[in-house]
Amino acid sequence: MPIDPEILERLNRGILQRTGTYRTDEHFVLRSGRHTSEYVAKALVTTEPTFTEGLGDIIATHFSRFEVDLVLTTGYAAGLLGHCVARAHPSRPRFIFATKEKTADRRTGVTLQPEYRAFFAEGGRVLIVEDILTTGETVKQLIKLVESMGGRIVGVGAIWRRSTRMKFKYPLFTVVTRDFPTYAPAECPMCRKGIPTNPDLGAGGPEDDPED
Numbered sequence: 001m002p003i004d005p006e007i008l009e010r011l012n013r014g015i016l017q018r019t020g021t022y023r024t025d026e027h028f029v030l031r032s033g034r035h036t037s038e039y040v041a042k043a044l045v046t047t048e049p050t051f052t053e054g055l056g057d058i059i060a061t062h063f064s065r066f067e068v069d070l071v072l073t074t075g076y077a078a079g080l081l082g083h084c085v086a087r088a089h090p091s092r093p094r095f096i097f098a099t100k101e102k103t104a105d106r107r108t109g110v111t112l113q114p115e116y117r118a119f120f121a122e123g124g125r126v127l128i129v130e131d132i133l134t135t136g137e138t139v140k141q142l143i144k145l146v147e148s149m150g151g152r153i154v155g156v157g158a159i160w161r162r163s164t165r166m167k168f169k170y171p172l173f174t175v176v177t178r179d180f181p182t183y184a185p186a187e188c189p190m191c192r193k194g195i196p197t198n199p200d201l202g203a204g205g206p207e208d209d210p211e212d
């Protein structure tokens with residue numbers, strides 16, 4: 001009998017919590033100025049190789065009924081995860097990555113290594129892999145890139161989707177989907193209890209690229 005998706009998601013969140021990736025019951029100030037008690041430390045997602053392999057396996061298993069020729073990622077941590085997804089997928093797809101950069105109008109742009117262009121010649125079937133999805137902007141750019149190359153997108157797989165409203169025109173699977181409750185400082189329950197804010201994570205620390 002398949003596990004209830006809600007229970008499975010709670011289990012996955014628990015695993016991410018054990019690795020220190022998912023932090024709860026703390027007090028963080030986000031770049032937006034709002035406060036929250038939860039945080040996903042993106043840099044910690046891929047620090048335990050066997051755990052990264054396990055996450056890659058979950059995503060590969062979800063898309064295992066589809067033929068995949070290429071797993072496409074961008075960014076360092078997503079690349080490590082994408083490698084694990086490609087390894088675990090029964091189609092034995094190739095693993096490739098695009099390079100992320102800021103365009104002149106300060107938006108996120110992605111470009112493909114010229115060596116990879118030939119892989120799209122026969123209309124490659126592509127699975128896009130990301131680590132943490134905050135706005136989905138990077139994935140949107142990767143979708144445009146694949147479409148411009150004549151590739152076909154099987155779906156998008158990621159570890160964490162920060163907004164339940166996030167949607168793409170292709171199937172999206174995330175190991176965890178969770179909207180963090182956030183508070184204006186005046187209404188923040190952690191402020192009221194006098195819990196000190198975390199000086200290293202959130203707006204005071206290396207917060208994730210908000211466009212990811």
Ligand SMILES: [Zn+2]
Pocket residue numbers: 027035036185188189190191192
């Ligand atoms: Zn607060």
